[in-house]
Amino acid sequence: MTSPDATEFPDPDLPFIQLAQSGDLDAFDAIVLRHQSLIAAILHRFTKTPSDLEDLVQETFVKAWQALPDWRPDRPFLHWLKRIAVRTGLEYCRRQKRSPLAFAIDFTSAGPLMADEEKTDSQLALQEARSLLSYLPAEDQTLLTLLHLHGMTMDEIAAHFHWSRANAKIKAFRARHRLRKILTRHGYSAESA
């Protein structure tokens, strides 16, 4: 789908991207510098530890570098990069499910670099929200992270996953239903989900 803005307003990253596509690592450095904060903000709501966050942000940009030859100027670069970040977040959720240590980390409320009393209220809330969402299957966890913690619209979520809007709404409905059961078990009001 061609964005109308892509043709009317050139992508501000276009000069850097074209240089990076020819192998210029300095140009790609500039792209990383411009967007790493935004990518970190997306992935921060998936990851449990700061080192995991760094790993995922790095992984996102390495994947972007490898996929750069396939990027076309009719697709806004930032949207394309955010999709890579969301897929990286989804893969992280899947890996966490498979990891035998995942339960142990959740049980000990990891944020191993900071004691709970050092964290702000919002950080503690994020930790609690992530912990509750982690009981869901990876795809549901990712979907509701985007929906609840990022406030993304259903259209944006559907685009990230290459779903139709109707399919996204159905999946969100089912995911919310599963989440309500989890919330009830953990003393949350079921109607609030």
Added chain:
Amino acid sequence: MDTPPNPPKNWNDLITRARSAQAPDIDVRHSVRNTIASLRHARPVPTALTHLSFQGSRSWLVGSLAALAMLAITSAYLGLQATSELSLALSLSSAF
């Protein structure tokens, strides 16, 4: 006096607070660059084909392979002739 039970926690309140959590400042340029550089310099695992094509650059091997091929073709031709003569002999003997 009985302690009133804790009111149920509210998910919407939780995520409203969670959304304001800030991501830490990170800079992954160095690690990204190192990873890309290591991907570029990674030596490809040699396959049998690449190994053979490398060996084929040596003239003695090329000559040997050519001689082997000629031998195989000659044997096949001679074998075909022998087979034809044998089948003729068999057909003639069966006629009698």
